[in-house]
Amino acid sequence: xxxxxxxxxxxxxxxxxxxxxxxxxxxxxxxxxxxxxxxxxxxxxxxxxxxxxxxxxxxxxxxxxxxxxxxxxxxxxxxxxxxxxxxxxxxxxxxxxxxxxxxxxxxxxxxxxxxxxxxxxxxxxxxxxxxxxxxxxxxxxxxxxxxxxxxxxxxxxxxxxxxxxxxxxxxxxxxxxxxxxxxxxxxx
Numbered sequence: 016x017x018x019x020x021x022x023x024x025x026x027x028x029x030x031x032x033x034x035x036x037x038x039x040x041x042x043x044x045x046x047x048x049x050x051x052x053x054x055x056x057x058x059x060x061x062x063x064x065x066x067x068x069x070x071x072x073x074x075x076x077x078x079x080x081x082x083x084x085x086x087x088x089x090x091x092x093x094x095x096x097x098x099x100x101x102x103x104x105x106x107x108x109x110x111x112x113x114x115x116x117x118x119x120x121x122x123x124x125x126x127x128x129x130x131x132x133x134x135x136x137x138x139x140x141x142x143x144x145x146x147x148x149x150x151x152x153x154x155x156x157x158x159x160x161x162x163x164x165x166x167x168x169x170x171x172x173x174x175x176x177x178x179x180x181x182x183x184x185x186x187x188x189x190x191x192x193x194x195x196x197x198x199x200x201x202x203x
Contacts, residue, residue, distance in 0.1 A: 042166060043095040079113045091126060091197075127197050162186075
């Protein structure tokens with residue numbers, strides 16, 4: 016693993032989809048290109064986590080330890096999630112549960128977060144994001160409240176190079192600028 020020398024803000028990116036052609040992974044990849052150079056981003060691997068079982072709290076699996084260490088090393092969090100059945104995907108909830116346990120060892124606590132999501136539906140991922148914000152509040156994660164970003168996936172959302180398309184760029188640049196300020200305000 017390559018050693019990262021900190022000269023800015025390291026952001027842990029948690030994408031709530033495992034799908035190879037995930038709109039949300041594409042959104043994460045594109046939106047981080049809007050951040051200033053002092054911000055670096057690392058998408059965390061969550062597809063190898065076992066299902067959370069409280070019986071394992073005393074002997075967490077290596078992928079769980081890795082996830083917790085990567086979160087602890089970050090100055091901020093970026094959640095990019097789809098909406099499954101009007102909530103967050105199970106794989107995302109599983110990662111959240113693992114990194115918050117055992118009680119008293121919550122890796123998420125105090126990390127400023129941004130929440131985004133994309134869907135083909137007209138309301139984007141509004142309900143999933145609200146559920147995620149409820150969970151994050153309980154875990155003592157200060158989440159950026161405004162602007163909310165419920166992105167509907169349409170033709171032109173991404174350009175041919177995978178960047179944010181012209182129609183959404185100003186909105187998402189404003190979102191990123193607000194997120195950057197949020198992290199700088201809350202990062203400890």
